[in-house]
């Protein structure tokens with residue numbers, strides 16, 4: 001299918017997580033025209049899905065939503081959500097991105113976000129935004145502070161009853177919408193494609209993700225969120241309030257059996273944060289963190305760790321070898337206690353896997369930018385210019401370049417925006433010299 005329209009911008013940002021939004025805002029505030037291309041239905045990345053953030057324990061959605069809104073309302077930023085980047089190539093001085101807009105089956109220009117389609121849809125589907133713990137409809141707005149507030153229809157589950165079409169006050173529902181291809185031309189680009197969690201399905205010793213009441217760290221973020229699926233922390237398999245909760249560190253980092261030998265850097269801190277938040281919601285619960293080493297690397301992080309210990313959270317030095325289903329929905333861990341108890345086992349009501357980070361995007365076949373041995377985007381001067389890729393005029397920010405916390409992500413996004421600005425200025429000077 002040919003591109004149906006072409007658009008020109010100064011800068012293209014791939015990924016609308018906190019790195020992409022910060023880079024977009026920094027460029028747009030300098031009067032550059034910026035396009036943000038996001039594959040998801042909303043901007044905000046992982047940060048909008050977190051409960052609170054270490055080390056300040058700020059409410060994550062309270063500090064992310066204003067950034068999302070600032071980008072969405074900025075006169076120099078155009079946001080394209082639910083889009084697939086098909087190719088990003090350099091063509092002389094210009095970068096050309098071929099993009100496919102996936103169909104929402106709702107006309108974005110007509111949808112007013114009233115949710116009448118959602119309220120009247122009879123189909124319930126597990127809501128991945130809530131860790132799969134609650135349900136959403138087949139016609140839905142992704143989450144309450146999603147940007148844009150445009151509905152979409154999940155055709156995989158829609159039974160074509162026509163109710164959404166009948167109740168829509170603006171006739172926005174369009175069951176025949178097709179994917180649309182378009183092209184963005186830009187002078188520079190920032191890759192901010194972030195991360196995904198290491199796939200627990202690949203870890204047989206941890207039950208391949210199939211043991212009841214063993215959840216991922218992002219699922220725990222949702223359980224702890226004030227507007228989360230149950231409004232409190234409950235065991236997902238039977239709704240019981242857990243009395244003993246364990247965190248397993250390095251579950252998918254520093255683990256050669258999963259092909260991931262690096263440290264994901266944020267897991268120690270997010271587990272400590274979640275443990276502290278849990279002890280607030282369940283003051284009588286026993287909370288244990290099984291760890292190999294605690295890496296509290298950032299400003300104020302060591303103090304945060306010490307505070308968690310003072311609150312009574314138990315830290316057990318030992319790598320968990322196996323996880324098995326126990327009796328009555330409990331979970332049994334087998335591990336070697338490095339503090340002398342040797343190989344032993346323990347039972348918990350619920351277990352959280354502190355999964356590591358893998359790249360959110362593989363550029364192979366889409367964009368000639370190289371990746372490093374860890375498969376994150378390769379940076380050519382990691383010490384003195386950490387946002388430079390080996391593709392001229394293309395920069396990288398945030399977890400796309402490697403595991404990172406929010407502070408480092410924001411800092412790097414600003415640096416990438418500055419490199420992009422410098423690059424455009426150099427190109428302009430060269431153009432004037434030739435003219």
Ligand SMILES: Cc1cc2nc3c(=O)[nH]c(=O)nc-3n(C[C@H](O)[C@H](O)[C@H](O)COP(=O)(O)OP(=O)(O)OC[C@H]3O[C@@H](n4cnc5c(N)ncnc54)[C@H](O)[C@@H]3O)c2cc1C
Nearest residue numbers: 015017018019039045046053054193194195398399405406
């Ligand atoms: C459980 C958990 C808890 C955490 N808690 C904290 C905390 O308390 N404090 C803290 O400092 N850090 C925390 N972090 C780390 C934090 O989430 C990251 O630092 C931050 O999200 C990185 O932002 P990012 O924009 O680089 O990546 P992301 O948040 O992953 O955003 C990347 C965006 O790019 C999009 N994208 C990917 N590929 C493409 C593509 N090809 N085309 C278009 N779009 C694409 C994605 O859909 C996504 O929206 C936590 C991480 C986890 C896993």
